[in-house]
Amino acid sequence: MMNKFITFNIPCNYFEDSVIMLMSAASSGIDDVFILVSQSGRTRSIIEVAKTARSQNATVISITPKNSPLAKESNLVLSMNIAPETQIYMPTCSRLAQLILTDVLATGLMLRKGPKFVECLRNTASSVKEMRLVAELLPENEDEIKVSKVN
Numbered sequence: 001m002m003n004k005f006i007t008f009n010i011p012c013n014y015f016e017d018s019v020i021m022l023m024s025a026a027s028s029g030i031d032d033v034f035i036l037v038s039q040s041g042r043t044r045s046i047i048e049v050a051k052t053a054r055s056q057n058a059t060v061i062s063i064t065p066k067n068s069p070l071a072k073e074s075n076l077v078l079s080m081n082i083a084p085e086t087q088i089y090m091p092t093c094s095r096l097a098q099l100i101l102t103d104v105l106a107t108g109l110m111l112r113k114g115p116k117f118v119e120c121l122r123n124t125a126s127s128v129k130e131m132r133l134v135a136e137l138l139p140e141n142e143d144e145i146k147v148s149k150v151n
Helices: 002-007 018-026 044-055 092-113 116-129
Strands: 033-037 059-063 076-078
Touching: 002 116, 018 044, 033 044, 044 059, 059 092, 092 116
Parallel strands: 033 059, 059 076
Antiparallel strands: none
């Protein structure tokens, strides 16, 4: 998700460590938005992050089951009705659903930003183009699409 927001020229941070998340929430403010993702909505540390961020007047958006403890601490809940996973070590369905939902959010944001967003996308794409091993196969003009065979 973070790479999408960077592409949109929106400053963002991503933290896996719950202590760092809580510290970030404690120093947040009214202009900050937290997007929290939880399959169960019952992880204590994530719920504390939501509570703390809201106490600082930050907006909390959660991708979590409705009526979960995390949902109750969120300003906005994006929930999906996903059947319980049968593979406890690989919760594939819920992860794919979360990815799809973040892509929907990204698309909505892109549409809302309008035409000025296209230039930002081009700049981002150009900045990483030369890092690819097959950069010479990419078109000079981003509007032009070529299909090339790699030997």
